[in-house]
Amino acid sequence: MLEAMQPRLYGFILKRLADRDQTLEVLQKTNLVIWQKAADYRPGTSFTAWTFTIARFQLMAWRKTLSRNRLVFSDTVYEQIDSDFRPSEDEDDSRVDALKDCVKQLSVDENKLLEQRYREDRPLATIAFTMNMNLDAIGMRLSRIRKKLRDCIQQKLQK
């Protein structure tokens, strides 16, 4: 389950750090603590909420150790973003289901780009190089795809 949780845990941390490299480090630390504290987990309670709580402590610790200029968010913004901490597994599940449908509506090229960016986890610069495009153009294209998917997901969830 921990392995299956990784994308959500990663997303949870990334949202609060807005930095991919830092997120991967905090994710590793969080995973370690989850394994060390496995005995403290109470079966029957939400595994997701439990792991998010551990991640929040790790995030706080991380922010204390890092110099301010390496952090994207000020304490104020961090608190604002962290304040809507309401893990809803059902919502996340429905979003993933909706996304699976929405992805089908994308063009082949858009799908290809998502494959490279997400599944193959290729750096943007590499994708940009192979597609002979500049970095910003690839970034913008991904941004447009995410927006399109967000709209599609919202439409489906409203139904």
Added chain:
Amino acid sequence: MRDNIDSAELDRLISFSTDQSLSQSDAQKLNSLLENSAEARQRYTEIHETHTALCEVFQSKTLRNSTSPQVQDAPTLPRVAASSSSRKPSRLVPKIQLAAALSICLLLALTGYIIGKNGGEVSVATPDLTHTDTTPVPENTPTKKKTWGGVESTLTGHAVLRKTINVIWQNDEHGVVDGSLLPPGGFAFSEGVAVIDFFCGATLVVEGPAQLDVISDWAVSVKNGRIEATVPPAAQGFTVKAAGTDIIDLGTRFALDMSEGKAQVAVIDGEVLLRGKQFDDDLLQAGEQTSLDREAVDSEFLSRIPQLDAIEQQSRDDLKKQYASYRNFMKELAADPRLIALFPAEKNFTGRRYPNIAKTDFASAGQLLGLVETVSGRFEKESVGVLMSRPGSRIRTKINGTFSAYTFSCWAKINSLKHKYNALFLSDGYENGEPHWQIRHDGQLMFSVMVDDSQELFYSTGPNSPPIQDKGLHHVYFSDTAWTPSMIGQWVHLAAVYDPAARLVTQYVNGTVTCQEKIENEFVIDTLQIGAAEIGNWGQPFRKTPNFAVRNLDGVIDEMIILNAALSSDEIHDIYVVGHVH
């Protein structure tokens, strides 16, 4: 009230924050935007939620492996449990529960990974039809079974419905067509004749009204209908159950009449064994007949038993008539000024030229290239179709002129979608205004028109090959799944209408709309052209390398109509109806 934010800039910053590290100035901008606007924070949350869902659907190796090194470095689970147990020996049960929970967790993780992996492919939740069994199947989808040699497809059925003639199904057995497998269970039709081949080798010709229950490869129960059974030596032992009696074939041809309350059997050739009710393994021999319910035998009943030869002759006559009316329709259509090209289902080819019978002079005849085969078309021996199963197979044409809309319509019998993209009609160079019409490996129709070929892109052909130059701004209009393996061996009518004036792309399967999509402003192009193009394959796709994509359609095409107009759904339906063989 809406906050006054620069949403384009905000989106750029949010998106970049998910993909890479932000520069210090971008980080400050993002921080400031979020700090001052609840709307910006909402947007930030939504895009991150989408990003997280994408990470889940397209799960990367990085995230899949992110727990592994820690498992090795960290205390292992049994040690954690042991230390816990040494502190709190009384919590043995929760400890076991925890171990079980985590075992289940790991199992679920693996399941999640498999589901995620499958669900995250480009063809999310759609079957990959790249490799398909060539056995004709009904609507039941092949399941995959593990065997010593790997995974193999399995299907359910005891018999094949070889042929139906004017059959009217009683319970709307939708999807049951000639070539369908008959799974165990009942079926009934009110009129017409069906020819059924059981897997053991026995053949039944059944005339309706009929009600049968398929029991196994070797047995069928008949409640109603007139039947002729042919049982070759290999199928000796084939059993027909009727009126409480087992009619066991010993290598023969026999007739059974269960119509209008009768129950009688007559042996035409060989012998059968009767068992049950008043029979005690009684032999019935050639020329003998008996009632299964002690009623008197109607001596005329043999004359009413369906004769396959006569039925087939009738069927051939009907097909000829239908082909004649189809030809008349095509002759009328050929004079339609909107036509660009018309390659109809022809009675025969002369040489390797597929005649274009359109009266307009935009298009040349189709030139058959490579290892194409002319095979029976929709109207069986009345017409031919072109089989293009080999990679080099193609029908090549040249179409001059400029157009303002497109309608493409064709009949195809597809064996498999063995390539990623499978061609229906593709222009060579895919320049501005040129169309591409094809089917993806998952059965979705794809129609597109090049909008701006001056925009250059690079297309990766694999890790060890240099990128190939591809071009252009275009949008692919996908249909829902239009073809599944259950349609192997069936003729299917496909159509795509590109209507720049109405800003609509509509696609059809068997005369019915399967999808309709708006043409967005950036993809509108109203000056259309075709040039050199191919039916069933793609020629000269990339100009600067010898490489070419393999896109030949593994199947038969026997009609292609191209019009400089957006046909209405009624017109498409007419083309389907006149070309649909009953």
